[in-house]
Ligand SMILES: Nc1ccn([C@@H]2O[C@H](COP(=O)(O)OP(=O)(O)OP(=O)(O)O)[C@@H](O)[C@H]2O)c(=O)n1
């Protein structure tokens with residue numbers, strides 16, 4: 001049997017957007033345990049929280065998950081009652097996982113969003129804002145927040161070289177949205193590794209547009225992020 005598990009057959013008729021979800025990471029910075037996307041947040045895997053929110057976005061026609069290769073069947077089963085998804089085996093690096101998922105997005109879906117499973121509380125409004133900005137003509141769109149800390153550049157002895165002007169800096173989140181052809185071209189051309197997909201588009205020399213992100217789109221990376229996310233789930237009116 002192939003590693004790809006497809007329960008959608010075709011994209012749904014309700015939207016024009018495919019969401020590619022890299023979910024194959026180990027979660028090493030969280031400490032020992034299952035692959036991060038399968039760890040529990042208030043009793044449910046991060047991936048379930050993420051997919052439930054993605055599926056609630058009206059623009060979304062198709063969801064493709066890049067799962068840990070050993071867990072493709074388990075992820076397929078896990079999400080069976082959450083939303084129709086296609087599950088593929090992810091790669092050793094995030095960028096390989098995105099490429100594997102992108103490869104099964106059909107050409108008729110002209111907009112692709114790439115969204116970390118680890119940003120599992122991202123609200124529907126961010127998906128719709130990013131998708132709408134691509135629909136309006138942008139090649140690439142990223143949700144961002146202002147940087148709140150003072151940022152120093154240091155040398156290899158941890159001595160400060162200078163203070164960076166933070167007014168020109170942004171902290172970047174997902175979902176990142178793209179005209180599908182642009183994302184495919186960026187991945188095909190990417191010689192070096194990149195930490196986000198917009199980075200590959202920047203290397204093509206194309207503009208990347210910023211839109212407001214959300215405090216809820218935090219990336220669960222370290223143990224304290226899990227505690228913050230659990231608290232956010234208890235709030236009656238979480239921050240947008
Ligand atoms: N080989 C990989 C590595 C990461 N990811 C995904 O990319 C997203 C962002 O990665 P990150 O949060 O850094 O996750 P991990 O790589 O799992 O974290 P760590 O570096 O702590 O192991 C996550 O949803 C993760 O599952 C992936 O699909 N394939």
Ligand SMILES: C[C@](O)(CO)[C@H](O)COP(=O)(O)O
Nearest residue numbers: 094116172173174195196219
């Ligand atoms: C894509 C990303 O979430 C944007 O902030 C981030 O770069 C992924 O994190 P990683 O630690 O680089 O995998």
